[in-house]
Amino acid sequence: MKKLLVIGLWIAGTYHLLQAQNLEFYGIIPMLSQTGRITNRVNYNFFISETFNLTNRVIDGISYPAKPLQLNIQPSVIYTYSPDFNMTGGFTYNYQRSNPDVPYFKEWRTWEQVVYGHRIAHGRMTHRLRYEQRFIKNENTGERPMTTRLRYQLGFNIPLEGKTLDAGEWYFNCYDEPYFTLTVPPGTTRNALYSENWLYAGIGYQTKKMGRMEVGPLLQFNVRDIEQDLRNLYLLQMAWITNFNVSLKKKTLPE
Numbered sequence: 001m002k003k004l005l006v007i008g009l010w011i012a013g014t015y016h017l018l019q020a021q022n023l024e025f026y027g028i029i030p031m032l033s034q035t036g037r038i039t040n041r042v043n044y045n046f047f048i049s050e051t052f053n054l055t056n057r058v059i060d061g062i063s064y065p066a067k068p069l070q071l072n073i074q075p076s077v078i079y080t081y082s083p084d085f086n087m088t089g090g091f092t093y094n095y096q097r098s099n100p101d102v103p104y105f106k107e108w109r110t111w112e113q114v115v116y117g118h119r120i121a122h123g124r125m126t127h128r129l130r131y132e133q134r135f136i137k138n139e140n141t142g143e144r145p146m147t148t149r150l151r152y153q154l155g156f157n158i159p160l161e162g163k164t165l166d167a168g169e170w171y172f173n174c175y176d177e178p179y180f181t182l183t184v185p186p187g188t189t190r191n192a193l194y195s196e197n198w199l200y201a202g203i204g205y206q207t208k209k210m211g212r213m214e215v216g217p218l219l220q221f222n223v224r225d226i227e228q229d230l231r232n233l234y235l236l237q238m239a240w241i242t243n244f245n246v247s248l249k250k251k252t253l254p255e
Helices: 002-019
Strands: 023-037 042-053 057-059 062-064 067-082 085-096 105-120 123-136 146-159 169-181 194-206 212-223 230-244
Touching: 023 067, 042 085, 042 230, 123 169, 169 212, 194 230
Parallel strands: 023 230
Antiparallel strands: 023 042, 042 067, 057 062, 067 085, 085 105, 105 123, 123 146, 146 169, 169 194, 194 212, 212 230
């Protein structure tokens, strides 16, 4: 109960920050996460998502048209030390507009993360810590200075029918993920340490052969300029999460 109270207070605090909003946009974010086995302990993951702003708005005389805001393509390799602990390395190609009123730009990221999970009631709590190295091209100089960011995701997943999730059953999933900017390039217009937050809660369905289907509201805010003004995205997240495993012969499996 104490852990659930802490989670509730954290979410309430994040919601309070979302109310201090400056720009609001509404849209969807479809995503695909496909995981497959390489060896007994090593998996690969391919993740792709795209964020769409679905509203045409004029705010303070500036037009914000409905259009795609951000594309993420993210392959990674996962080392599973135990059912409760894994380590991952990967890279991300990010094509986005940091604000709807600026041109698109490309970003490359390399990153490393650790994930620890444990049981709580009939559900599972996960803690994910990710360290990112970001390379964003400066359009004035042509340089790509490295900046760094730390992300911590606290997640909770619980079956809605019984103690375990079986095929043909529903489940609940939620997470909160704050972003902390550790270094910024010279001349940046965003200098906040606590620079971004994603807050999500959704309902999922475990199919028999097609993996999991999940949908729910996702609230994103980020600091968009040096004055600490916020951009808030109210999105409907739609996820397809698959896990294809090929049977491997024990004799050829490296540990």
